Amino acid sequence: MSFVDSLAAGLSLVGNIEAFLALFLGVAIGVIGGAIPGMSATMAVALTLPFTFAMQPITGILLLLGVYKGGIFGGSIPAILIKTPGTPASSATILDGYPMAEKGEAGRALGMALWASCTADVISNLSLILFAGWLASFALSFGPPEFFTLILFSLTIIAGVSGESLLRGALSALLGLLLATIGLDLVYGTNRFTFGDPNMMGGLNFIAVLIGLFAIPEILAMVRHPTAHVGKARSLGKNWVTFGEYRRSFKSIVRGSFIGVFLGSIPGIGAAPSAFLSYSEARRTSKNRENFGKGEIEGVAASEAGNNGVAGATLIPLLALGVPGDVITAIIIGAFMIHGLQPGPMMFILNVDIIYGLFIGLIVSSVFLFLIGSIAIRGFKYVADVPKRILIPAVLVLCIYGVFAVNNNIFDVGVMFVMGWIGFAMMRYRVPAAPFLIAFILGPLLEDNFRQSMLMSGSDPAILVRGPITWFFWAMTLLTIIAIARAGIRAVKAGPLLGQPPQG
Amino acid sequence: MRLGVGAVLAALFLAVYAIPAWVSSPSNVGNIILSPLFWPYALAGFTGLTGFGLIYSGLRLDQSGAPLEEPSDEAGAAWVRLALMAVIMVLTMLLLPGLGMVLTSMLIFAATAFLVRTRHPMTALVCAVLVPLVLYAFFAHVAGVAIPQGEVLRLP
Structure with missing residues (x-):
């Protein structure tokens, strides 16, 4: 199928009012969800997921992608106005955004955040369109050993960079892999941790696990400390961003966008590190570097470009390899699976119309983000006024309906509650939840590819190093472990030891 | 430190009781690598190793510098x-x-x-x-x- 044919097939799929309406609604939900302190883009995507069950696959996935993109930008609004990032990705935006708000220039900061976000979004989407197909055609030559090493590498990097240490991330990933073993064995069909309960034989429901891990702990945290997330919003001020300021920051925006694209295309790194790296690069190279941290508009532009540059790029490993790059794409892979679609290289052959439909939708989403973002900036005070202590019970009820709706099964609601307490315990012990969820999704794939490799080779482990692709992934895995372990050892050496007084 | 101890205990529980009791394997599986037991045992082993790593790093780090939770007055x-x-x-x-x-x-x-x-x-x-x-x-x-x-x- 030629490029034009693929494009026409995609256009025929999304060229209807429902698809664009879903995308528009998704961006609006995302911006509002991201802007509410205490919610996050992840939670907004997770809570929207149950509403997509009854939709056409492309419409449902566009709705979720809209929420994702809107959520990442929405997080910058409370970051600037009340010094509370709506999503972790917006943490770097506080550094210059809030000082600008203190000076009465919140409107200017938010305007620049929006322009930088939209620019980065376009660059990220174009990168996705350019690279995903190329990577997918390359991945068509992957066999089970190559997929095993790829997934192992992805899990290693996700475990390494998600939390405060490799060990905590690894523990989280191992627990996710263990949870994924529940159900019938993939080869022999024997029971594994099913306790004879038919509800457990198909494994734990993915939606119940993810909503339990990402929404219920927030509810429990709110129950534990009901007056958290209370902040006073700054006024927007009279100044607005000018085209001259945008042009002055353009280099930082483009650089930040490419940093986002690069880091986003590596599974596991995510938007927050990208935003900080983009910010520090802008500060290093800017003529106004002494103003950074005191309310420099270029700082806001760089951090927002960094985090939004990730949004399209995280879909590169998702669509081309079937490997989710972060938690939100892990939720989106769930939407694909619910609709009977398996992201990966074969999707570029079997469902090329959906792929191109998504590409078209993503390009349009940047326009929607600009329109909705402009309105959301002015309407934030209404969002900030939503009483959190009413919102939290509503979220709880929505979680119950959403999880039940997947299989019409009350057992799944129980799984969600149990996972919620596990997620809450992980939050308290600073064990990151992202590696847990991604390992839970990739666990069956990892085991399946491992056992297929062993079956192919008659249990000879040499098959796992059979060619350059496996060598590359093993080398990357080892390099990742060494780099993260060295960073951890340096941090331990730099910190105070037991029995010694803290330095300084 | 507590997390590491918990991980080691969980790994021991899995290896000694949970996997033998709750994971069934056909008797005719000749190769352990292909057995339904292999993957859970491997994961339990790695969990134990991670637990030991956490205990070691917990012993090295000063716990007073890293509070488990935000202080709450109630x-x-x-x-x-x-x-x-x-x-x-x-x-x-x-x-x-x-x-x-x-x-x-x-x-x-x-x-x-x-x-x-x-x-x-x-x-x-x-x-x-x-x-x-x-x-x-x-x-x-x-x-x-x-x-x-x-x-x-x-x-x-």
Whole structure:
């Protein structure tokens, strides 16, 4: 199928009012969800997921992608106005955004955040369109050993960079892999941790696990400390961003966008590190570097470009390899699976119309983000006024309906509650939840590819190093472990030891 | 440190009791690598190793510099609220089959709103009735989900 044919097939799929309406609604939900302190883009995507069950696959996935993109930008609004990032990705935006708000220039900061976000979004989407197909055609030559090493590498990097240490991330990933073993064995069909309960034989429901891990702990945290997330919003001020300021920051925006694209295309790194790296690069190279941290508009532009540059790029490993790059794409892979679609290289052959439909939708989403973002900036005070202590019970009820709706099964609601307490315990012990969820999704794939490799080779482990692709992934895995372990050892050496007084 | 000890104990429990008791394997599997037991044992082993690593790093690091949680001036009340939330969740599971999803949701909405000491009790009560009804309308009539009705209230 030629490029034009693929494009026409995609256009025929999304060229209807429902698809664009879903995308528009998704961006609006995302911006509002991201802007509410205490919610996050992840939670907004997770809570929207149950509403997509009854939709056409492309419409449902566009709705979720809209929420994702809107959520990442929405997080910058409370970051600037009340010094509370709506999503972790917006943490770097506080550094210059809030000082600008203190000076009465919140409107200017938010305007620049929006322009930088939209620019980065376009660059990220174009990168996705350019690279995903190329990577997918390359991945068509992957066999089970190559997929095993790829997934192992992805899990290693996700475990390494998600939390405060490799060990905590690894523990989280191992627990996710263990949870994924529940159900019938993939080869022999024997029971594994099913306790004879038919509800457990198909494994734990993915939606119940993810909503339990990402929404219920927030509810429990709110129950534990009901007056958290209370902040006073700054006024927007009279100044607005000018085209001259945008042009002055353009280099930082483009650089930040490419940093986002690069880091986003590596599974596991995510938007927050990208935003900080983009910010520090802008500060290093800017003529106004002494103003950074005191309310420099270029700082806001760089951090927002960094985090939004990730949004399209995280879909590169998702669509081309079937490997989710972060938690939100892990939720989106769930939407694909619910609709009977398996992201990966074969999707570029079997469902090329959906792929191109998504590409078209993503390009349009940047326009929607600009329109909705402009309105959301002015309407934030209404969002900030939503009483959190009413919102939290509503979220709880929505979680119950959403999880039940997947299989019409009350057992799944129980799984969600149990996972919620596990997620809450992980939050308290600073064990990151992202590696847990991604390992839970990739666990069956990892085991399946491992056992297929062993079956192919008659249990000879040499098959796992059979060619350059496996060598590359093993080398990357080892390099990742060494780099993260060295960073951890340096941090331990730099910190105070037991029995010694803290330095300084 | 505590996390590491917990991980080691969990790995031991898996290896010594849980996997032999709750994972079944056909007797004719010749190669251990292909057995359904291999993957859980491997994961238990790695969990144990990670636990030892966490214990080692916990011994090296000064615990006083890293508080487990944000300080709270009402820690006792916070734990009571969490315990009550657990009770609400258990009651939800018990009430769902009998009362149905709509009525149960109304009750848990109100209970949770008062548990987090809402400053808008009337709004909370109105939302406690409206939110489950709106969600019922969407899931039952738009998404086609068979929402449990219970024996008390039958909705169209």
